[in-house]
Amino acid sequence: MKNFLFTLLASAVLMAGGCSKNESPAPADGYGTLRILCTPDAAITTRAEIATSPVPEAGAFTLRITGTDYDHSWTSVTEFNEAQPLxxxxxxxxxxxxxxxxxxxxxxxxxxxxxxxxxxxxxxISEQIEARIVNSQVTVTSTEAFRTYFHDAMFTVTTSAGNRFTFKPGAGTQDEAVFVAAGTRLTLTGEAMLQSQTGTAFDRPYTFPEQTLEQTVARTRHTFCFDARDNGSATVTINLYDEYLDERTFEVELNDDSQKDPNA
Structure with a gap:
């Protein structure tokens, strides 16, 4: 019997927007002016710092300004800065x-x-505004040890909105992480061909137990990473950040003679 470790790793997405100061003409009595120029920071921290895409162009953010008896919107920060409204x-x-x-x-x-x-x-005046990512990311990966025992693995992540995203870790190309709504539920299902007892063929279909993540975290990449280890059980570890750990266990039998149907 082999053990299969299934980990869900995620770390906070750090995304900020900085704004530079610019001078504008002196306004009239009883009025003032404002100028904003936002520059997004596309760095995401998982375990190493990476970049996400697309990165918004400077000034591409929409802008809304509200105050007492005032509520106006602009299609871009650039439009607002060019208009220089009082x-x-x-x-x-x-x-x-x-x-x-x-x-x-x-x-x-x-x-x-x-x-x-x-x-x-x-x-x-000019103001600095911090802009952060408010949705979440999800992806599915696998280790070389996992791929030793399972071939043609295909996983589907279904979101609360009903969207379905397919991942084929180890298929030769790196699946791109997808953005999903924050604060929502994810369901993971998957299938693969299981290795025979002799290790010479992958001829038994296997359906992985369904896994759920009850609530996604904003500015966080949730990585479902399938692994295999030799300790007698399969383990699902959900690790969203240092203080959160959820471990689940299930068994996978590789002996053809003792278990013809691995899903039984």
Whole structure:
């Protein structure tokens, strides 16, 4: 009997937006002006720092500014900066956004950030707004040890929205992590061809026990990593961050004579 270790690893996605200061013409009495230029940071920390894509262009964020009796939106930060609208003195909140938090798939990050600021009469100010990814990522990988005992493995991640994403770890190409909505449930199913007792053929279909992750974490990549180890049991370890660990166990019998149907 062999043991199969199934780990789910994730680490926080660190995404921030910085803004540079720019001068603008002096406004009229009772009004002020604001200028924003956002530059997103596309670094994601998993266990090593990597970059996600696509990275929004500077000024591509949509912008909404709200205040007392004031609520205006612009299709981009660039549009706002070019217009240089006069804002009545008072307190405001600016929101920058890029992408749709409900959209799921490869290359669909969603950023959001807010900042409260004060407009003073006849003053031109600039504000720095931090924009972070608000959705999650998921991918499925496997180790060389796992692929020694299983061939043609194919896994499907189903989201709460009903979207299905297929991963074939070890198929020769690295599957791209997909973005999914944060705070939602993921279900993982999979099948593979199981190695025979002699180790000379992969002729027995095997269906992996369904696994669920009850709630995805924003700015986090959830990696389902299939592994195999020789300790008498198969283990599913869900590790989202250092303080969270969930271990589940199931058995996989490789002896053809003792178990003709590995799913029985």
């Amino acid at each position: 804002l009545p003195t008072g307190e405001y909140t600016a929101e920058v956004s890029f992408g749709d938090p409900a959209a799921e798939g490869a290359g669909k990050p969603c950023y959001h950030g807010t900042k409260t600021f004060q407009i003073l009469p006849r003053k031109s």
